[in-house]
Amino acid sequence: MENQFGSRSTWSRHWLVIYTRPRWEKKVDKLLKLQDIRSYCPVRSVTSQWADRKKIVDLPLFSGYVFVWVNEREEYKVRQTLGVLNFIYYMGKPAVIRDNVIEKIEELMSKNVECEVVDSQEIHLGDRIRIKQGIFYNQEGTVIKVQGKHVLMLLDHLNCAVVSSIPITDVMLNTAI
CATH class of the missing domain: 3.30.70.940 (NusG, N-terminal domain)
Structure with missing residues (x-):
């Protein structure tokens, strides 16, 4: 007090x-x-x-x-x-x-509520991002939709267009582009 x-x-x-x-x-x-x-x-x-x-x-x-x-x-x-x-x-x-x-x-x-503190870095539609971990590690893509804790992205460096839902904690903005 x-x-x-x-x-x-x-x-x-x-x-x-x-x-x-x-x-x-x-x-x-x-x-x-x-x-x-x-x-x-x-x-x-x-x-x-x-x-x-x-x-x-x-x-x-x-x-x-x-x-x-x-x-x-x-x-x-x-x-x-x-x-x-x-x-x-x-x-x-x-x-x-x-x-x-x-x-x-x-x-x-x-109550075992699934919760997670996500970095306040904002990811927006059209941003170029890179995957930090997982099966698509280090792949780059374009954000086509942000869905809560997941990012729907277009992976364009796999010689084909693949759309994948990736947890937002597993991606980072690609500032090198």
Whole structure:
């Protein structure tokens, strides 16, 4: 809760966001909990395909971020935790996340709702894109339709015209063209 001068109270707790080392979200979450600091790293189950097997792995919903429930005095302990790079700031102060936002995320995750945070890069009709992974890895094409989390694209470098629906997370804008 903010006091009359607009600053946070030293003793009241708020949800803040910390930025972690790449692929350290779950490790940081565990290290914070070992220090009795309440943290939250929402994860989603994803099936990963290797050449010889498939495996279900838990990936952080927010890549590079973990939520912590702390007061100002506990912020120092968080900063000193291995894998924590810094707090996310807004207007010069650690960004405070409303309790109802965290509750909504927890509710969605507990119901096993399929959710994914997609890069805010916008892909539009007619854009030239390149596939980052999968069977058509490194193939280029033209976006002919954007359907939610998938892009319908025309693959034109396979000596024929092939239209394929590709997850938006598997493509990137082709800036070389």
